[in-house]
Amino acid sequence: xxxxxxxxxxxxxxxxxxxxxxxxxxxxxxxxxxxxxxxxxxxxxxxxxxxxxxxxxxxxxxxxxxxxxxxxxxxxxxxxxxxxxxxxxxxxxxxxxxxxxxxxxxxx
Numbered sequence: 001x002x003x004x005x006x007x008x009x010x011x012x013x014x015x016x017x018x019x020x021x022x023x024x025x026x027x028x029x030x031x032x033x034x035x036x037x038x039x040x041x042x043x044x045x046x047x048x049x050x051x052x053x054x055x056x057x058x059x060x061x062x063x064x065x066x067x068x069x070x071x072x073x074x075x076x077x078x079x080x081x082x083x084x085x086x087x088x089x090x091x092x093x094x095x096x097x098x099x100x101x102x103x104x105x106x107x108x
Contacts, residue, residue: 005045005082013084015042021086024048024065027079029072033064034085045082052078 005015020041024033037044048065055066055074069078086092 003042004049005042008045008080008082009041010083013041015040015045017041017084017087019088019090020044020084023083023085025081025083026068026073027081028076031068031072033068036086041084049078049080052080 003015009015018040019036019038021034021036022041022045024035024045026032033048035044035048048063051060051063051065052069054060055070057066060066061070065078069076
């Protein structure tokens, strides 16, 4: 495919997943950004990549990736890697709350 995101993800990670929690690492300076989205991983990471690639665009100026690249790597092609931290934060939260509820009803 022509996906600019999938080749940057670890093997086996599907960029179409919804409600991801993810980490972006700047491979130039190793600074990291952690984010979450209610949209697909692909859509959100594509936006971040766009902001880093076009940091001077007026609508992008205040976005974290645009600010980072403008301040630290102005004129340098972005080089980032992406990591999925939680596949689906809603499912994670539901499972977490079920476990807490169980533990509260069944103290040791």
